[in-house]
Amino acid sequence: MAPSSLHLLTLSFLLLLASTPISDGLELGADGGGGGLYREILRDETVRRLKELGQISDGEGYLERTFLSPASLRATGVIISWMEDAGLPTWVDQMGNIHGRFEPANSSKEALLIGSHMDTVIDAGMYDGALGIICAISALKVLKVTGKLQRLTRPVEVIAFSDEEGVRFQTTFLGSAAVAGTLPESILQVSDKSGTTVQDVLKLNSFEATAAALGQVKYSPESVGSYVEVHMEQGPVLEALRYPLGVVKGIAGQTRLKVIINGSQGHAGTVPMKLRRDPMVAAAELVVTLESLCKEPHRFLTYDEECGCFTEESLAGLVCTVGELTTWPSASNVIPGQVNFTVDIRAMDDKVRETIVTSFSRIVLQRCDDRLVDCAVQHKHSAPATPCDPELTTQLELAARSALSNTMTSPGGGGGCSAEAERTPPVLMSGAGHDAMAMARLTKVGMLFVRCRGGVSHSPEESVLDDDVWAAGLALLRFVEHQNVAAAAEEEEEL
Structure with missing residues (x-):
């Protein structure tokens, strides 16, 4: 198909989605997805499975x-049973990722991948990661029970990634990076706190644990058309806007540092204040300095007219966090000999993030020199900002608006009112990292955010309204259907 024809087809599809109900092609049925069977699967059953x-x-x-872990293996069996219940053939790859895929007969189309992660942080809530997996399974189950799964024209695959949080091995995206083909062979030798390596864990669970096996997990870019992820927002914006769903324009880049400060260990009662080389005081000063650097960057940074990287827009979303601080020997009556702390710097503008990292590293060395302590700054992790695909973002926005027009106005729908449903879903940036960051190295990506109470995440206090879960599932269902309507229209145009 000529590029101009493809552009016109895409434009026509988007106009159709914005202006008409989903009664053409893969219709939702008489209730428009706002009640009955759809509510039972996309809300009630999804919520039950989240709790399970x-x-x-x-x-x-x-x-x-x-x-x-043992729990992740038990969860694998449960997720596989849910995928099979949705009519999806399943398998587990060599990195422990769970796949459920529908493959249309004689289809040459690139696959739509939908996923999120099954691992959690310590003392976690039940929505982070799991929401995206179960919403996707539920959307495909609706297609199965309504007899429409076999009518899909494009392969659709749900992936439950084995690791995104990086809790055990302090390395994020083990699962999705393997699928994207960006996981280095050296990852096999990375060890956890007990000294157990990734390779050891894989072998203990009957995986091959070789570089060649990791290569088998990788998908070819030619086989994948796009990746979409549903995730709780993990922030307070949607709640403040009183809107259940939002679409993501991009994910902030991230740098993780470890600052190591060595001083002179001594007795708390005998070393005069003027003679101390106290790494704790240096660390405290640097933590406060980092806060100032990121709250008021213009005080420390010079605006660069050429790159334009320090505009108010580019600085939006800049956040810096010290999340972990350790001391040695950590006794109340001892001046510490060493203090270490972590630094997490995130921004949508990579030049801003890199400049903050460089500026803070320079400040660390200056302040430590002033206080006669020795310092080192270790770079532990760096990931560039990830923009979401504009076309996918538009399609998700239209699908969300269409879904909300049903769930927010139907009988039993507690998500809001019809006036709110007519509003355009907010477009947000994500300060948190997601599997979409790794998958962006493989294909174009899109994300749909779901409102959460108080913006709380990585906590047992995580909470998402049942009706918001419903809205997310219905939006994803509509997105999947229209992806296939577009594929069918494109195929017909080519013929």
Whole structure:
């Protein structure tokens, strides 16, 4: 198809989605997806499954499910059963990712991948990661029970990634990076706190644990058309806007540092203040300096007219966090000999992030020199900002608006009112990292955010309204259907 024809087809499809109900092609049925069967699967059953998965834990009295832990293996069996219930043939790859895929007969189209992660942080909530997996399974189950799954023209695959949080091995995106083909062979030798390596864990769970096996997990870019992820927002913006869903324009880049400060260990009562080389005081000063640097960057940075990287827009979303601080020997009556702390710097503008990292590293060395302590700054992780595909973002926005027009106005729908449903879903940036960051190295990506109470995440206090879960599932269903309507129209045009 000529580029001009493809552009006109895409434009026509988007106009159709914006102006008409989904009664053409793969119709939702008489209730428009706003009640009955759709509500039972996309809301009630999805919420029940979220609660069930949230009970599968390695911790006693709290949720913890890390990479290939005993709980993750139990969760794998449950997720596979749900995928099979949705009519999807399943398999587990050599990195422990769970796949459920519908493959149309004689289809040459690129696959739509939908996914999120099954692992959790320690003392987690039940929505982070799991929401995206179960919403996707539920959307495809609706297609199965309504007899429409076999009418799909494009392969659709749900992936439950084995590791995104990086809790066990302090390395994020083990699952999705393997699928994207960006996971280095050296990852096999990375060890957890007990000294167990990734390779050891894989072998213990009957995986091959070789570089060649990791290569088998990789998808070819030619076989994948796009990747979409549903995720709770993990922030307070949607709640403040009183809107259930939002689309994501991009994911902030991230740099993780470790600052190591060595001073002179000594007795708390005998070393005079003027003679101390106290790494704790230096660390405290640097933590406060980092806060100032990121709250008021114009005080520290010079605006660069050429790159334009320090405009108010480019600085929006800049955040810096010290999340972990350790001391040695950590006794109340001892001046510490060493203090270490972590630094997490995120921004949508990579030049801003890199400049903040460089400026802070320079400040660390200056302040430590002033206080006669020795410092080192280790770079532990760096990931560039990830823009979402504009066309996918538009399609998700239209699907969300269409879904909300049903769930927010139907009988029993508690998500809001019809006036709110007519509003355009907000477009947000994500300060948190997601599997979409890794998958962007493979294909174009899109993300749909779901409102959460108080913006709380990585906590048992995570909470998403049942009706918002419903809205997210219905939006994803409509997106999948229209992806296939577009594929069918494109195929017909080519013929």
